[in-house]
Amino acid sequence: MENVTPVKTPGLPRIWTKIIVGVVALILFLGPLRPWYIVPPGHKGVVIQLGAVKGEFSEGIHFRIPLVQKIVDVNVQIQKSETESVAASKDLQMVTSKIALNYHVNPLAVAEVFQKIGLAYEQKIIDPAVQEAMKAITAKYTAEELITKRQQVALEIQQLLTTRLKKSDIVVDAFSIVNFQFSDEFNKAIEAKQTAEQLALKAQRDLQRVKIEAEQKVAAAKAEAEALKIQKEQVTADLIKLREIEVQKQAVEKWDGKLPYYNGGAVPFINIGR
Template sequence: MATIILASPLLFIPIIVIAFFLGVSVFFIVKQQTSAVIETFGKYSSIRNSGLQFKIPIVQRIAGRVNLKIQQLDVLVETKTKDDVFVRLKISVQFQVIKDKVYDAFYKLENPHDQITSYVFDVVRAEVPKMKLDDVFERKDDIAIAVKAELNEAMSDYGYDIIKTLVTDIDPDVQVKAAMNRINAAEREKVAAEYEAEAERIKIVAKARAEAESKRLQGQGIADQRREIARGLEESVDVLNNVGINSQEASALIVVTQHYDTLQSIGEETNTNLILLPNSPQAGSNMLNDMIASFVASNQIGEQMKKENAAKGIGARPKKKRTPPPSSSSDTDVSF
């Protein structure tokens, strides 16, 4: 009779554990955009790319993994400009390991970030002291191009490609920034003052032109008013002459009428402070008599000046005989 011996399940546990560790040590996974460096007994053996890979346990090992993605390193550099202003620049360097040069990138540089930082410091401190502060802001692209050219030349031998360099921040000293802000504010205030002055000048010119036009129109209106008054007086005198009233009587009548019209217009205003002097009933005739007397006196003075001028002309040239003009009563007598 055969005897069946069943193995205990505990005997399979060590076998499973050994198989698991062998599987882990033989197979490994490399992620996308990553390369794994394999060494055999401490010596470079191969480079494995993304996917499921295997190695010989104990004999081979993963020396390291290299990131093939684009990386960014921010470097802060403090330096001095040509006009002795200290300024801090933030340089952003975007770089990537060249896929065909993973060996150089892994074995030639211990710390690539420190290497890139050193080159950035060297280039920035060589370029910025040649520029004034305003030029640093205006020519920041030139600084970035210079940094990229220097880094590409130096880092390509180590398996790194410099994708782009950017000057992302320019930060002068606090006092310098305050001074720049004051200068900017003063410049803007100057421009604002110029615009305000120009606007004020335009308003003054426009106001002066308006006043000039107003006075011109006012003067034209006064002239037209006086012309119409004279025309009305002339028509009034003609009407009075047609009814047998002579010019002197007509003038007296018109003056008296205007005098009383003025008194009536003043009386119609309740809040007026105007006083017409003289305002007696005979004021109109007195005014007319004064006007006639002044006209007569002016005519007499003019005739006297003509006689004196004629006498001076005769005394200066006695040899020349002058024929006196025929006498006319209209030259000596003025009647009203």
């Protein structure tokens, strides 16, 4: 049998080498241009093509046209904004409030929000809306009512904010009043009022106690008078005579049979019959 020599293909390894080198060269060339873009979780990517908004990307990897398209990330997660507001109450008391607002950008209108407002929507839209809502609702209540009706006040402010921010595609998730602060004069007035109420309550309790004690004394006096009346009605001439006999009998029982002795004098006259 004749020996069969296998056919060698010396050009095949060179082809793969060229492919690998070409891919590496392409990556090195396109790397700085970044034809791909990754939108992070909880964000939307706004596509800007030659300065104009052309759409949006959801989270994940996407391809873009280098040097033509740019991607801007817009956060659509729930965010927190804290704002301080100074407003006048219905009774013209200055109230400093610290409020917390949870909100998020409407994911279905990210491109519109970016196009109309940009990324500074908190400073441009949210803070002014909060200030306006706080002033509008605070003016409806007195300073004391702002404390006693705090939950109702917060609910009205949240409803007003929800309506106004919705026009800018900002969704309100939660609203809370962290703190109310009033002037020193108002705080002193509240403290004085509480003190006066406590003193009035104490005086009322003392008056009630004195009244009860007086009623108890009157009742005791009436009972004592009634008892004396009953005793007086029970005292008769026979009872008095009986008491005298009992007293004389006790005196006789206690006498030792000796007459009283007086120095330098005669024996005193004793009425035997008596």
